[in-house]
Amino acid sequence: MKSYLYVFAVIFSLVVSAQEKQPVESFTKNVDGRAKVFGKNNTSIVYSAIFKISGTGCKPSKKLPVTVVLPPNSEIELYDMIPLKNKKWNCGTNYTYVTGNVKAKPNRSFVYDLPYDIGSAFKITQGYFGKFSHQKKYSLDFIMPEGTPIHAIRAGTVIKIKKDSNTGCPTKKCVNEANYIWITHKDGTIAEYAHLQFNGxxxxxxxxxxxxxxVGLSGNTGFSENPHLHLEVFVIKISGEKITIQTKFRVANNKSLILKKGDNYTKL
Incomplete structure (x- = not known):
């Protein structure tokens, strides 16, 4: 999550320092004598962003800040910047963004597949609201050997990956070392598959x-006591906070269940 400030030195002209193209940008067009601000997504995945005016000498045409979901490779008109009389123009746009759809509406009746091979069975070692690292989280840990194939629990699009870590330990000092995949679904929810092996x-x-x-291979990276797969489904907030969701999974005999700590589940 980053923030960029663009300062207008002359009305309707945008001055920016040279820099790499960012996933999300703001820019201004002079349309019929009005400075119209746009948000732009330069990528093939969904981003969300919150925009507001910074500086002095202008006012917005609508109440700010404004939060928008930017589809892949899109531009969205946000608001006009209206100059104030007898004020020196020194206006710009300040914004932050996150990967994913912050306005997602989860399909809470959806039944997910188990995240491994057909015919395989694995045990839940930490369930929802677990005491070790799942406090207040609808998250699951499946105990499994490193290198176990992991399969998508639902169709979607890959929006975030980390796979360059070869470090894991049973303390929070390793929390940022976990390899993971984020896959977003049709309803905007995101599944995280975490603790994958190096280049997994x-x-x-x-x-x-x-x-x-x-989609990958299980591992033991990050904040982890032993080799396992950490799995959760969540929606993202504009702050970057994840709100996890209680989910049901399809198990033997085509039943749908909320998985519980201590139980083994076979994928058929």
Missing amino acids: THLKVGDTVKKGEK
Whole structure:
């Protein structure tokens, strides 16, 4: 999550220092004598952003800040910047952004597949609201050997990956060392598959995956006591906070269940 400030030195002209193109940008167009501010997504995945005016000498045409969901490779008109009389123009746009759809409306009746091979069975070692690291989280830990194939629990698009870590430990000092994949679904929810092994995925951001497709290999990276897969489904907030969601999974005999700590579940 980053923030960039663009300062207008002359009315309707945008002055920016040279820099790499960012995933999300703001820019201004002079349309019929009005300075119209746009948000732009330069990527093939969904981002959300919150925009507001910074500086002095102008006012917005609508109440700010404004939060928008930016579809892949899109531009969205946000608001006009109206100059104030007898005031020196020194206006710009300040914004922050996150990966994903902050306005997602989860389909809470959806039944997910188990995240491993058909015929395999694994045990839940930490369930929802677990005492070790799942406090106040609808998260699941499946105990499994490193290198176990992980499969998509639902179809979607890859929006975030970390796979360069070879470090893990049972304390929070390793929390940022976990390798992971984020896959967003049709309803805007995101599944996180975490603690993957070093270079434990062949996928890249923007790839689409089918339900049941292999997405990576389990590992023991990050804040982890032993090799396992951490799995959660969540919606993202503009602050970057994850709001996890209680989910049901399809198990033997085509039943749908909320998985519980201590139980083994076979994928059929």
